[in-house]
Amino acid sequence: MQFLISVMGTAIGVGLTFAVSHRIENRKKEQAQRLTAMMVIHDIDESVQSLKTLKEQTETLYEAMLFTKEQLDQSNSVPYDTLYKAIAFITSDDQDFRFDMSKEKIFHSSPETWQNLGSMKFIDNVQSFYFERQAFQDMQNKSILWLKPISMRELEELQIDNSNVSLEEFVDQTNAVLRDFLKDQLNDDHIKNYIDYTPWRLNALVELIETWTQMNDENKFLMSITDEELENYVNSINQSGIALTEKMLIGSWEISSTEENSLVWEFRKDHSYSFVTYTLSAVNLPFAKGKVKISVTEEGTWTLEGDSLIRVADLDAIGVDMDVSNLIATTGKQDLCDNWAKGYKEDLLNYNRANGKMNPRNARHVRLDASHNKMELKGTSITQQGEEVPVTFYLKRKKVF
Numbered sequence: 001m002q003f004l005i006s007v008m009g010t011a012i013g014v015g016l017t018f019a020v021s022h023r024i025e026n027r028k029k030e031q032a033q034r035l036t037a038m039m040v041i042h043d044i045d046e047s048v049q050s051l052k053t054l055k056e057q058t059e060t061l062y063e064a065m066l067f068t069k070e071q072l073d074q075s076n077s078v079p080y081d082t083l084y085k086a087i088a089f090i091t092s093d094d095q096d097f098r099f100d101m102s103k104e105k106i107f108h109s110s111p112e113t114w115q116n117l118g119s120m121k122f123i124d125n126v127q128s129f130y131f132e133r134q135a136f137q138d139m140q141n142k143s144i145l146w147l148k149p150i151s152m153r154e155l156e157e158l159q160i161d162n163s164n165v166s167l168e169e170f171v172d173q174t175n176a177v178l179r180d181f182l183k184d185q186l187n188d189d190h191i192k193n194y195i196d197y198t199p200w201r202l203n204a205l206v207e208l209i210e211t212w213t214q215m216n217d218e219n220k221f222l223m224s225i226t227d228e229e230l231e232n233y234v235n236s237i238n239q240s241g242i243a244l245t246e247k248m249l250i251g252s253w254e255i256s257s258t259e260e261n262s263l264v265w266e267f268r269k270d271h272s273y274s275f276v277t278y279t280l281s282a283v284n285l286p287f288a289k290g291k292v293k294i295s296v297t298e299e300g301t302w303t304l305e306g307d308s309l310i311r312v313a314d315l316d317a318i319g320v321d322m323d324v325s326n327l328i329a330t331t332g333k334q335d336l337c338d339n340w341a342k343g344y345k346e347d348l349l350n351y352n353r354a355n356g357k358m359n360p361r362n363a364r365h366v367r368l369d370a371s372h373n374k375m376e377l378k379g380t381s382i383t384q385q386g387e388e389v390p391v392t393f394y395l396k397r398k399k400v401f
Contacts, residue, residue, distance in 0.1 A: 036107065037223045038233040040126050043103035044216045047133055048209055050099060055205045061089035062198050069195075072183060080171075083178055090191055091155060092148040097140040104130050122222045125215050136208065146201065149191045155181075169286075241367030241376060246304055248372050252398035265395065273302045273311065285340065287333035292341070293323040296352055309377065311362040318356060320349045373397040 064085035071077040078086075107126065140146050158177055185191050220230070255263040260280040267273050275298040283292050299317035303310045322345050329337035364379035377393040 034223070034225070035233075037122065037219075038225060038230055039103055040107055041216055041219050041223070041225060041230060042234060043100075043107075044129055044212055044219070047099055047129075048212050048216070051205055051209050051212075055202060055209070058089075058198070058202060058205070061085050062195075062202075065089045065195060068182065069186065072179060072186075078179070080175055083175065083182070087150075087155070087178060087182055090148055090185065090194060091150045091152060094152045097137060099133055099137055104133075119222045122219055125219055125222075129212060129215060132208070132212075144190075145194075145197050149188070149194050150185060241369050242372070243307060244304065244309070244366050244368055244375070248368060249302075249304070249309070253375055253395040254398045255393060255395055263393075263395075264398065267302055271301050271303060272299070274299055275311075283327055285337075286330075288327050288329045288337040288340070290324075290327040292327055294348065295321045296348065297321075298352075298356075305363075307365055307367065308363045309366040311364075312360060313356045313362070315353050315356045315360075318349065318352050320345055320352065 064082045068078050068083060068086035107130075158181060220226075249267050250269055251267065253265045253267070255261075262278045264276045264278075265273065266275075277296045279294045279296075281292050281294065283290055297317075297319040298313050300311055300313040302312075322341060324337075324341050327337065327341070362379070364377040366378075367376045368374065369376075373396060375395045375397075377395065379391060381389055381391045
């Protein structure tokens with residue numbers, strides 16, 4: 001009887017072990033499958049956002065082109081930035097349009113996972129999406145209806161006489177050359193067709209955005225993935241490192257990859273900070289050549305709110321200094337050189353103050369690495385055209401000797 005009980009106990013133990021192991025294995029497989037599904041769904045969302053960005057950029061440049069075409073015959077009636085956008089509308093940057101294909105490669109490299117996702121309709125949607133995305137990418141890079149008709153090389157070959165002229169005359173000459181260049185290009189039937197087909201291209205983008213968006217809504221439903229679950233997945237991708245504390249932040253941090261550009265931040269215990277950027281720029285003007293070293297300083301206060309570093313700048317404390325000792329003026333043009341330096345310094349000061357007014361409360365997501373000596377700052381920045389763009393900085397703690 002004891003022997004029988006022992007055998008039965010052993011059998012039950014072995015059975016339970018196998019059952020638990022099988023349960024754990026199934027759970028791991030289920031988690032892997034859901035991660036794969038969320039990875040693909042997020043990939044589709046990112047591709048949709050890429051198309052939305054392309055559509056917005058196309059609309060902005062197209063409007064500039066239409067305005068410029070109407071005003072081009074009237075001298076100086078087109079602002080430089082609008083003229084630049086009109087030319088950019090038909091000029092290629094000589095780089096192919098590319099989606100991020102890394103998630104697609106992972107998906108296709110894991111047949112054991114995606115073959116057992118449990119929804120053939122989901123798998124069919126994903127395969128259709130990747131086929132359509134590749135087809136659109138090829139069309140962007142090969143179709144005459146999508147390829148921008150002018151190469152960047154053609155612009156680079158434009159000849160502008162910059163000898164013995166003032167800065168204002170140089171700007172006027174540049175604008176005149178660009179206007180004449182654009183006038184000539186607008187007589188080309190190929191370029192006319194490219195412009196005329198713009199509404200068709202925009203409609204194609206709208207249709208593709210709507211198709212992929214509806215497909216992904218269906219994907220989320222098929223796989224029972226909630227918006228909150230997907231948001232947590234995205235946050236897990238974007239969030240890395242260690243949360244920052246006030247004690248860890250206090251001190252000096254820097255970005256210093258080259259002599260030409262460097263950045264130093266000092267965070268103090270009293271919640272004040274100083275921020276200094278150094279830039280060494282080559283200058284090639286009609287009346288001067290050389291290098292100019294520019295430093296921009298900023299003072300303000302800081303706080304930590306969760307994972308966000310909040311900075312509030314003191315606009316009156318923003319300063320700009322210029323070292324022009326290595327800027328050599330052409331003989332007899334020293335006054336022009338001095339006036340340019342003075343004006344450029346004022347423009348930089350006004351730009352930084354205006355940028356501060358547009359974004360008075362600067363918030364950036366911040367994390368540290370395991371050593372606590374490297375910092376990641378993620379946020380947005382305002383360009384000179386007033387556009388908000390994502391930016392990420394990596395700083396290291398500045399050593400004190």
